[in-house]
Amino acid sequence: MRVLQLIDSLEAGGAERVAVNYANGLISQVDGSYLCVTRAEGLLKASVNKAVGYLFLNKKATIDVSAIWRLYRFIKKENITVIHAHSSSYFLATLITILNPKLKLVWHDHYGKSEFLEQRPKRILQYCSKYFDHIFSVNSKLKDWASSHLKTKTVSYLPNYAVVGDTVLSTRLKGTEGKRIVCLANLRPQKDHLNLLKAFKLVAKNNPDWTLHLVGKDFEDDYSKHVFEYIKSEALEDHVFFYGSCEDVSAILLACDIGVLSSQSEGLPLALLEYGLANLAVVATNVGECNQIIKNKNTGLLVSAEDSNALGNAIMSSIDDLNLRRAHAKQLTQLINTDFSETRALQTIVNTYTLF
Template sequence: MKILQLIDSLDAGGAERMAVNLANGLINVVDASHLCVTRKEGILKQSINDLNYYLFLEKTGKFDIKAISSLISYVKKNEIDIIHAHSTSFFMATIVKRFVPELKIVWHDHYGKSEELHQRDFKVLKFFSKSFTHIISVNEQLKTWATKTLHCKKVTYLENFALPDNHKPETSLHGKNDFRMICLANLRPQKDHFNLIRAFKKVSVTHDLWTLHLVGKDFEDTYSDEIKSLINELKLEEKVYIYGSRPDVNNILSQCKIGVLSSKSEGLP
């Protein structure tokens, strides 16, 4: 069996990390384990175990003919049996299937707002789900939703998992040992860093030694600017630190005493 993981980017997000973990984890389990990134490379490329089975399409638009043709050629040349499409990459997988009818599609649903499924726009997904052989959901809510809503009979709940992080330690955190708190999350509104920073301000009044460390992709957008402004406004410049994406996650976590999430919603098990 030959399987190809299909993902939009290699930024350090949950879906992206799972795609890389699956590609790495299946190397000694199936005949060939491939990974294809459609739109953007990122920090997780460093985590890919075998770049001989890696394809980057440099897709520039929804209907990028060159990218689609490249993926079709790759699937045919490498005799791929299954495309394991993560999140929105299902669209490209179904296009490829039109040219390779025997191809099977497994769609992995990483939707992070599982408490707000009534707001999900799923018309396109529902139409293309007719082409899915199997759906994998990261929590029970998503599994129930897929079973009731989409056109695929086989739906499985599979918890996200982690693999050992073998990256060389390179990040040294500010602050004192035993007094570090960490939030490992990309700087996105869903993660609600504002709530976390305001809460930390209250804690720091009576726990002066503690520092807060924000590790995750900084998109350098309005949300990011507002976070930095809040840190300055609350005079936390020497207590709250932003690091951006970092590959040596285990090393970073080993330097911290408390891990915290303040997300509005999470696609947790």
């Protein structure tokens, strides 16, 4: 079995991290593990294992004949048998499967707006889904949606897993050691940084020595503009620091104390798993599968989405009670190591591949 992970970019996003984790993790599980990046390389390229067969297409259009031909030849040359397409790369994967019907096609649905599925475009996806041999969904809502709206016969929920990167801290973190809150999320509307900033305004008023550290890609759009305008208008520049995309994420997390997500919508956020592996206490909004990770008040604190007062108060509860913070961090780490392990996920993936 020779398996190709297909992803549009290697920017530091959740789906991209999953594709790289699978390509690296499957090296010892299959005869050949490959990764193809269709449109843009990025920070995550440095974390691709040298034993992974790698191809960058530099695709310029939705239907780029030259890119399609290069991928087709690469698959034939390497005798690849399974394409595991992530997110929107399913369209290219479908075209390749039509050209080579012997290929098996798995689609991995990472859709980040699972709270708003009624708005999801689906016409092209529905057509392509008849070529999928299996769908992996990152949460149960996406699984149910795929089962009822798409034409693929088998669909399963597959929890994400995270790995600890072996990185040295190269980012110069501001703030006081032992009093850092981190949010690992690209600047996208569904991540609702404005809700977090409003919550942190309350936190900073009562805990002026604590700081907030935002790590994620800035798309320099209207949403980003609003985020930075709010920081300036509320005079939070000395308390909130933005670092953009970073190569040393694991090291940054280890240098922080509380991890937070303030999303309006999620799948099963990789950030929460990474927080746990970094032994952080966590505060998050109750969306997507967050309650499968932060549950029973034992592994962190959950609040309703778009409620900045509740989010701020939860963060302050964690700040005020060091013993609670340590207990949540310890139990979250234990949960992730047992229920969201790399070994378990890879075994499920390989077993699914072998069913075709």
